[in-house]
Amino acid sequence: MPRLTHFDPSGAAHMVDVSGKAPSARQAIAEGCVVMARETLALVIDGTAQKGDVLGVARLAGIMGAKQTANLIPLCHPLTLSKVALDLAPDPDLPGIRITATVKTSGQTGVEMEALTAVSTAALTVYDMLKAAEKGMRIEGIRLLSKEGGKSGRYDAR
Amino acid sequence: MPRLTHFDPSGAAHMVDVSGKAPSARQAIAEGCVVMARETLALVIDGTAQKGDVLGVARLAGIMGAKQTANLIPLCHPLTLSKVALDLAPDPDLPGIRITATVKTSGQTGVEMEALTAVSTAALTVYDMLKAAEKGMRIEGIRLLSKEGGKSGRYDAR
Amino acid sequence: MPRLTHFDPSGAAHMVDVSGKAPSARQAIAEGCVVMARETLALVIDGTAQKGDVLGVARLAGIMGAKQTANLIPLCHPLTLSKVALDLAPDPDLPGIRITATVKTSGQTGVEMEALTAVSTAALTVYDMLKAAEKGMRIEGIRLLSKEGGKSGRYDAR
Amino acid sequence: MPRLTHFDPSGAAHMVDVSGKAPSARQAIAEGCVVMARETLALVIDGTAQKGDVLGVARLAGIMGAKQTANLIPLCHPLTLSKVALDLAPDPDLPGIRITATVKTSGQTGVEMEALTAVSTAALTVYDMLKAAEKGMRIEGIRLLSKEGGKSGRYDAR
Amino acid sequence: MPRLTHFDPSGAAHMVDVSGKAPSARQAIAEGCVVMARETLALVIDGTAQKGDVLGVARLAGIMGAKQTANLIPLCHPLTLSKVALDLAPDPDLPGIRITATVKTSGQTGVEMEALTAVSTAALTVYDMLKAAEKGMRIEGIRLLSKEGGKSGRYDAR
Amino acid sequence: MPRLTHFDPSGAAHMVDVSGKAPSARQAIAEGCVVMARETLALVIDGTAQKGDVLGVARLAGIMGAKQTANLIPLCHPLTLSKVALDLAPDPDLPGIRITATVKTSGQTGVEMEALTAVSTAALTVYDMLKAAEKGMRIEGIRLLSKEGGKSGRYDAR
Numbered sequence: 013m014p015r016l017t018h019f020d021p022s023g024a025a026h027m028v029d030v031s032g033k034a035p036s037a038r039q040a041i042a043e044g045c046v047v048m049a050r051e052t053l054a055l056v057i058d059g060t061a062q063k064g065d066v067l068g069v070a071r072l073a074g075i076m077g078a079k080q081t082a083n084l085i086p087l088c089h090p091l092t093l094s095k096v097a098l099d100l101a102p103d104p105d106l107p108g109i110r111i112t113a114t115v116k117t118s119g120q121t122g123v124e125m126e127a128l129t130a131v132s133t134a135a136l137t138v139y140d141m142l143k144a145a146e147k148g149m150r151i152e153g154i155r156l157l158s159k160e161g162g163k164s165g166r167y168d169a170r
Numbered sequence: 171m172p173r174l175t176h177f178d179p180s181g182a183a184h185m186v187d188v189s190g191k192a193p194s195a196r197q198a199i200a201e202g203c204v205v206m207a208r209e210t211l212a213l214v215i216d217g218t219a220q221k222g223d224v225l226g227v228a229r230l231a232g233i234m235g236a237k238q239t240a241n242l243i244p245l246c247h248p249l250t251l252s253k254v255a256l257d258l259a260p261d262p263d264l265p266g267i268r269i270t271a272t273v274k275t276s277g278q279t280g281v282e283m284e285a286l287t288a289v290s291t292a293a294l295t296v297y298d299m300l301k302a303a304e305k306g307m308r309i310e311g312i313r314l315l316s317k318e319g320g321k322s323g324r325y326d327a328r
Numbered sequence: 329m330p331r332l333t334h335f336d337p338s339g340a341a342h343m344v345d346v347s348g349k350a351p352s353a354r355q356a357i358a359e360g361c362v363v364m365a366r367e368t369l370a371l372v373i374d375g376t377a378q379k380g381d382v383l384g385v386a387r388l389a390g391i392m393g394a395k396q397t398a399n400l401i402p403l404c405h406p407l408t409l410s411k412v413a414l415d416l417a418p419d420p421d422l423p424g425i426r427i428t429a430t431v432k433t434s435g436q437t438g439v440e441m442e443a444l445t446a447v448s449t450a451a452l453t454v455y456d457m458l459k460a461a462e463k464g465m466r467i468e469g470i471r472l473l474s475k476e477g478g479k480s481g482r483y484d485a486r
Numbered sequence: 487m488p489r490l491t492h493f494d495p496s497g498a499a500h501m502v503d504v505s506g507k508a509p510s511a512r513q514a515i516a517e518g519c520v521v522m523a524r525e526t527l528a529l530v531i532d533g534t535a536q537k538g539d540v541l542g543v544a545r546l547a548g549i550m551g552a553k554q555t556a557n558l559i560p561l562c563h564p565l566t567l568s569k570v571a572l573d574l575a576p577d578p579d580l581p582g583i584r585i586t587a588t589v590k591t592s593g594q595t596g597v598e599m600e601a602l603t604a605v606s607t608a609a610l611t612v613y614d615m616l617k618a619a620e621k622g623m624r625i626e627g628i629r630l631l632s633k634e635g636g637k638s639g640r641y642d643a644r
Numbered sequence: 645m646p647r648l649t650h651f652d653p654s655g656a657a658h659m660v661d662v663s664g665k666a667p668s669a670r671q672a673i674a675e676g677c678v679v680m681a682r683e684t685l686a687l688v689i690d691g692t693a694q695k696g697d698v699l700g701v702a703r704l705a706g707i708m709g710a711k712q713t714a715n716l717i718p719l720c721h722p723l724t725l726s727k728v729a730l731d732l733a734p735d736p737d738l739p740g741i742r743i744t745a746t747v748k749t750s751g752q753t754g755v756e757m758e759a760l761t762a763v764s765t766a767a768l769t770v771y772d773m774l775k776a777a778e779k780g781m782r783i784e785g786i787r788l789l790s791k792e793g794g795k796s797g798r799y800d801a802r
Numbered sequence: 803m804p805r806l807t808h809f810d811p812s813g814a815a816h817m818v819d820v821s822g823k824a825p826s827a828r829q830a831i832a833e834g835c836v837v838m839a840r841e842t843l844a845l846v847i848d849g850t851a852q853k854g855d856v857l858g859v860a861r862l863a864g865i866m867g868a869k870q871t872a873n874l875i876p877l878c879h880p881l882t883l884s885k886v887a888l889d890l891a892p893d894p895d896l897p898g899i900r901i902t903a904t905v906k907t908s909g910q911t912g913v914e915m916e917a918l919t920a921v922s923t924a925a926l927t928v929y930d931m932l933k934a935a936e937k938g939m940r941i942e943g944i945r946l947l948s949k950e951g952g953k954s955g956r957y958d959a960r
Contacts, residue, residue: 704876712870716870761926764926765874767922768922779949779957782943782945783943787939788938
């Protein structure tokens with residue numbers, strides 16, 4: 013059975029010792045979406061084209077959210093980041109907004125949590141900006157798409 | 171068509187003027203879940219019973235996350251909060267963890283975003299603590315369950 | 329000679345006691361500008377019209393900056409805010425960007441510093457986004473335009 | 487025409503990828519000033535000599551502000567800093583306070599924004615501490631004096 | 645046996661519901677000290693008189709630390725504060741520095757933790773500034789001296 | 803007489819220039835305790851065994867507090883951290899809780915302040931969680947136990 017690394021042998025939570033790990037180039041990509049009514053999505057699409065840029069605000073919130081990861085997730089290591097980018101795209105089939113975040117660092121730990129936090133913060137911001145129109149929106153499918161770098165190597169979601 | 175209150179008539183994002191609203195008692199409840207493999211859930215359940223309290227750490231992260239809402243969501247009003255509570259329960263049917271957050275304030279704006287941010291931060295923390303065991307977990311179904319107080323009155327999710 | 333209220337009689341800095349003040353509706357408006365070459369301003373105007381919204385990013389940074397005021401200015405009281413709005417307008421006569429911020433609260437102290445911090449953060453963000461094109465830009469004329477509310481009453485800059 | 491690096495080809499804001507850059511020793515120096523009435527400046531000079539150290543408080547605020555740069559400026563990279571120093575000097579010719587900030591790092595991006603943010607935060611703090619005496623003070627001339635290090639090399643303001 | 649209010653009946657940590665409490669004027673005073681060698685204290689006293697104001701820096705850190713209380717102490721309610729003041733005095737009998745903090749609010753919960761956090765942050769800052777001279781300093785006797793206001797009424801330490 | 807490195811020759815506080823120091827592996831261990839009545843300690847011990855995990859909450863607060871060190875202590879350098887661990891143990895002889903924190907980094911400055919801040923934040927959190935039972939608790943004996951790495955080498959408290 014795998015061991016949960018965030019606990020020491022006595023069961024106490026700790027920030028794992030990564031001082032023995034070599035710094036390496038690392039990248040993580042995460043995704044998620046906000047599902048909404050077709051009418052709500054229309055407001056986003058119209059606003060982005062004309063005025064009231066919901067996606068631009070949420071993209072910025074996601075970038076800034078990535079930088080808060082170590083303040084939000086108790087056992088995350090504070091890191092410098094070398095890239096944060098988000099893509100937010102309306103998807104009429106959901107209907108809703110698909111969000112993807114890519115984060116890079118050169119360090120001793122991975123940036124999975126930074127990518128997931130970026131997606132999560134952007135999704136919450138989409139909700140905030142549209143909640144006057146629809147309170148029933150749902151944030152769905154936040155997950156890690158891929159990671160590269162570090163000892164555990166590459167991971168790709170199926 | 172509903173107007174998006176976070177934009178002024180010219181389309182510029184702003185923090186809405188709530189100075190004309192009377193302070194009132196407000197509450198919001200939000201939920202969400204982390205879906206995982208049955209083996210991963212077993213690690214949580216065993217750890218909580220014995221040592222390595224994943225749910226206790228995530229609960230605390232959710233409470234502290236609620237207090238960061240106005241720093242994370244660009245157009246949220248900074249608020250004092252009078253209650254934050256989270257419930258995290260293993261659900262073998264998911265399989266995974268169900269998370270519910272209740273937030274109260276007495277103020278001029280609602281606490282929907284605080285409740286959703288609490289759920290979201292707790293879910294990310296569950297992911298962080300279990301990712302050594304399973305990278306394929308998904309955060310699903312984050313949504314507002316109910317809100318009370320304020321001019322728009324009560325909302326209950328269907 | 330006026331007394332500097334941020335120091336006690338012995339000269340020690342302190343956060344002034346406002347507990348005896350009645351809460352009242354307060355508003356402050358501040359302004360400032362970023363002066364740049366005509367070619368740099370053209371980049372902003374083109375980008376805003378088409379893609380690469382410098383002013384939208386800076387506006388959001390200003391709103392979020394207002395919320396950080398009490399964390400940045402040592403003797404500022406932490407406050408709830410009921411409105412933050414920024415206007416950023418290209419001015420070919422500077423040439424550059426004119427920034428105005430309006431902040432409201434209902435509380436025991438004024439929001440001059442919040443309005444000035446919003447302008448300042450937006451100006452720094454304009455600099456950051458354009459510095460690849462011109463490092464010689466200058467932030468000029470940050471000042472309080474007006475304040476209302478509180479015992480000291482209304483102030484209007486000449 | 488120079489390209490604005492903070493936007494990707496589609497015009498979306500992002501935190502630029504610096505992972506390909508070699509870490510190098512970097513330094514930036516910025517300046518600015520707070521212009522005030524001669525009587526207000528006299529309060530500062532008297533206070534610093536005797537009691538009520540306006541410049542000492544503002545210096546500290548500037549140092550701490552530099553450390554908040556990545557939280558305030560949306561697309562700034564989080565950095566470790568190896569030096570932050572501020573000089574605040576009364577200048578009877580303004581009349582007012584001249585502020586200079588020097589910041590160093592060894593990393594993949596420059597520290598221009600950290601130096602400018604330090605100056606800006608110190609200037610706002612000077613305003614805060616003196617506003618009981620004079621509301622009409624202005625923050626003027628915030629600009630980059632020089633930068634060293636990195637691929638773009640040395641810059642000196644004219 | 646008294647009940648620990650920060651846990652619900654099932655033992656889960658939560659931020660206590662204070663929404664039923666009436667806002668009232670509240671004050672808390674806390675104290676603590678940093679014990680050091682006589683030679684180290686001499687450095688502080690000489691520096692304060694001439695140059696290198698250890699106590700001024702620590703006083704400011706304590707004021708700013710009080711404002712971070714709800715971010716540091718997981719179950720503390722976020723509050724507005726109406727006064728924060730610190731007194732730091734050399735005491736040759738310790739030998740060392742005695743620190744006292746007074747905090748006021750008008751709200752639904754007390755400010756004991758804000759006063760204790762102010763003392764604690766000021767004491768850590770004294771240590772930081774003097775550690776080049778003496779690493780063996782100790783922070784001692786941090787405790788609540790008195791509190792007023794709220795349903796539980798007045799408390800005075802013996 | 804030792805020089806206080808946090809002041810420049812003119813007596814102005816600054817963040818020391820460490821850019822000339824080679825990065826090296828560094829570790830610091832600090833300790834402290836919360837002294838309380840025997841009855842209060844019994845509440846902790848019972849709660850940890852059954853429900854209401856005071857020590858688990860305080861441990862997490864200490865880990866998160868270590869990450870806030872550079873935001874709290876004005877002249878501390880912002881750092882990445884490679885390990886943070888806390889041990890909290892009931893000690894019937896105090897009676898009270900003994901707290902030890904171990905922090906590691908690989909960088910240009912030591913992590914003494916991070917270890918001391920972790921202990922201090924955990925101690926304040928213990929106080930917060932138990933203050934409904936006993937307001938007279940005291941935080942005592944916060945000190946550096948040892949440090950390793952850097953030019954000044956190893957330090958061990960007597």
